[in-house]
Amino acid sequence: MNKSLASHDAIMKIVKRRGVDLVVFSEPNVRKMQDESWLHDATCSTAVRSFNSNIPIVRHGAGLGHVWLxxxxxxVCSAYVSPNVELVVFEETLYELSRLINAVCKDVVICGDFNTKNVSWGGGVTDKRGLLLEEVMAGLD
Structure with a gap:
C-alpha cells in the first residue's frame, strides 16, 4: 500500500461491502494502524486484522518485520522486509517466521512483501534474498 491513506480507505470500503473476514497489509498507513484495532509489528510496516467476530483469535503476536494471528x-502471518535493510536483518526475519511456523500444527498462510527476486515466482533473475526465501520456505514442507 506504500503507506497511502487513500489506498487504505479504498480497501476498507471493499472489506465492508464484501464482508471480508481477514485483511493483511504491507506498508500500511501508520496513522490508521495506530487509530484502529489492527495487529501490527513495532514499526507498523505490516499488519493484520480480523473483521469476523465469529472466528475467535486464539493467539497473536509480532516480531521483526512480521505480525501474526x-x-x-x-x-496467518503478514510480513514486510524493506529492500534497504542488511541481509542479516532479512535472515533474522525469516528465522523468526520459520520458528513460529514450525511451532504450530495447522495450516499456515504467509502474506507480505519480502522485496526479493526469484525466477521461481516470475522474476527475471534470482537475488540472494530470493534464494534464501525459497530455501527457507521449501524447508517448511
Whole structure:
C-alpha cells in the first residue's frame, strides 16, 4: 500500500461491502494502524486484522518485520522486509517466521512483501534474498 491513506480507505470500503473476514497489509498507513484495532509489528510496516467476530483469535503476536494471528484452524502471518535493510536483518526475519511456523500444527498462510527476486515466482533473475526465501520456505514442507 506504500503507506497511502487513500489506498487504505479504498480497501476498507471493499472489506465492508464484501464482508471480508481477514485483511493483511504491507506498508500500511501508520496513522490508521495506530487509530484502529489492527495487529501490527513495532514499526507498523505490516499488519493484520480480523473483521469476523465469529472466528475467535486464539493467539497473536509480532516480531521483526512480521505480525501474526492464530485461529483454531489456521495461522496467518503478514510480513514486510524493506529492500534497504542488511541481509542479516532479512535472515533474522525469516528465522523468526520459520520458528513460529514450525511451532504450530495447522495450516499456515504467509502474506507480505519480502522485496526479493526469484525466477521461481516470475522474476527475471534470482537475488540472494530470493534464494534464501525459497530455501527457507521449501524447508517448511
Amino acid at each position: 492464530e485461529t483454531a484452524d489456521i495461522l
